[in-house]
Amino acid sequence: MTQSTALPALFISHGSPDTVIADTKAAKWMKQLADGLPRPRAIVVASAHFEVSGKVAVSADVDPETIHDFGGFAPELYAMHYPAPGEPDLARRxxxxxxxxxxxxxAVESRGFDHGVWVPLKLIYPDADIPVVSLSVDPRQGPEHHYRLGAALAGLSAxxxxxxxxxxxxxNLGVALPALRAGQRELDVPDWVEAFTSWMNARLAANDVAALIDYRAQAPFAVENHPTDEHLLPLYVALGAAGPGGEAGLIHDSSDFGVLAMTMWRFSPAPAMAPAMSEA
Known part of the structure; x- marks a missing residue:
């Protein structure tokens, strides 16, 4: 039996736009994340901020622009750019x-990198020299749809x-906003956030896909943590992209502003089996 060298799929909690300039545990973690990965030839990012209803949009620009899709942050954020190339051939595939x-x-053009794409990538791959394609999520569809979406991409890792x-x-941005506006990043994690993240982490570790897909009914305080679930849907894309029988690993767990869990997971494809040797 030989182990597959396929890349894992990742779920990244990208946090607020200023994560890219913040001295937080999550930012520090993302800065060293690439050290433990084989260098990819291209990156596909399903972003919570690329919302399209009724279809799946795939960015096909040659030179995507950097989108500053936020307001009220430090001026230096608006001067930042992530000049990674696109890859139209990969988008069409x-x-x-x-x-x-x-x-x-x-395939869509004139779609740049929203902050769900460029903020984490600027920390993980700051040289911006790897082609990037972004993928939309559908706010009208739930986890099962996005898990199947990821599964359709499972062959890319190899x-x-x-x-x-x-x-x-x-x-829950409504609860987070007062702390965010006050710059209070180091706050205690409320019980209702802890209960939800503990449940999700346990189900992910157990590869309990059925329960995860039904999280809004089964997880404690699901609606309180995700009044709308577009920010959790990329998790299911990553989970599906690892393919069946993969291994899930918690790679980072911290919080920002008390109520924003910056939890990150790695989903590794199942090891490939070597073909059986026939007897002479």
């Missing part, structure tokens, strides 16, 4: 794979393509 799996998928789901393990 993804559209073909998704269509074969029954999705209405389309070809050197890193699939990242970029969202937030918890995302």
């Amino acid at each position: 993804i559209v073909s794979d998704l269509a074969a799996a029954g999705f209405d998928a389309r 070809e050197g393509v890193l699939v990242i789901g970029s969202g937030s393990f918890t995302h």
